[in-house]
Amino acid sequence: MRKVCLLGASGSIGTQSLDVLRNDAGHFRLVGFSVGHQVQKIPSILHDFPSVKFLCVQEEKDYERYSRSYPNLHWYYGEEGLLCLIRECGCDMVVNALVGFAGLAPSLCSLEENKILCLANKESLVVGGDLIRDLIAQGKRKIYPIDSEHVAIAKLLSRVQREDVDEIWITGSGGSFRTKKREELTNVTPEEALHHPTWNMGAKITIDSATMMNKGFEVLEAKVLFDFPLEKTKIILHDESHVHSLLRLKDGTLLADVSEPDMHGPIAYALYESNVNFSLEHVGSLEELRPYHFHPFDAERYPAPGIALKAFEKGGTSRAVLNGANEAAVYAFLAHRIPFLSIEKLVKQAVDVLPCTAHPTYLEMQEADKASRAFVEQQIGG
Secondary structure: OOOEEEEOOOOHHHHHHHHHOOOOOEEEEEEEEEEEOOHHHHHHHHHHHOOEEEEOOHHHHHHOOOOOHHOOEEEEHHHHHHHHHHHHOOOEEEEEEOOOOHHHHHHHHHHHOOOOOEEEOOOHHHHHHHHHHHHHOOOOOOOEOHHHHHHHHHHHHOOOOOOEEEEEEEEEEEOEEEEEEEOOOOOOOOOHHHOOOHHHHHHHHHHHHHEEEEEHHHHHHHHHHOOOOHHEEEEEEEEOOOOOEEEOOOOOOOEEEEEOOOHHHHHHHHHOOOOOOOOOOOOOHHHOOOOOOEEEEEOOOOOHHHHHHHHHHHOHHHHHHHHHHHHHHHHHHHHHOOOHHHHHHHHHHHHOOOOOOOOHHHHHHHHHHHHHHHHHHHHHHH
């Protein structure tokens, strides 16, 4: 039985992870979890998972309140509390469903503590990919992505000889404004942006889908996870979000991973450590397949992936700057403080202007993250 610690239990990925754990209580035991601002979900999670003995909240006031309500449990709060939760809850598997740079330190801690890491936090790989690869190279630590595209790539690569693969194609929906031309995006609202055509996701990733920054991140994640050449990793638009990734072999054959746009599958793939002993909603026959539509990726319509690639190639703290500036700009847009097109503008400015430190430590990446957020705030205020 796997003893699981779930970080970000109240978010979209966290809630769906609880579904998977709930459906196989004989294989998984939830021993600890964390929540952010949605602390009202704590009682129901504890009711469904009485095995939990360790919890972490974000704010000290919530720690004071809930530790009094549940005095028999071990409580933590804040960034350091997350690390204590990982070290002390007795888990052997950590599901990192946190959003943003805040997920990097828990990812590093999980690997340092020799936990199996099921990783939904994109930023860990984009910002700290070098540190994570170094930790994996040092021992028997394991990492499994929780992402429909990377799970698809892993499954496809397991069925072919690596030397036979010519290109990896990562699909993207094009986001909430995929039917609009760039000049039509000037006055779009956060409310419009949050209506994704195919996926039901959290606010941050839904906006990243609209800019397609998420696809830029996914290309970079694929480089870290599979060490495949960046120039051989392509983005292709796919309306239905059923084909999650493809491999193009050197003989011209295309291999595709096809399933419903539902994150329960990628979560289960990671939790079961790539052993596919779970069931997905699937196509029963070829007659049930709907027409699928694909379109070439337009870098002028969607400049964000190019900005991400530039930051990755610069290396060092530029990757932390990329992520920090993007987070700050996305949340500013969601708060109606900046227009939609300013997200990419601000991120590009930060990557171009802020200094880059080569081979950074975690603390140097943390400082670059803070500097990029301050830069974005300064530009908005100016």
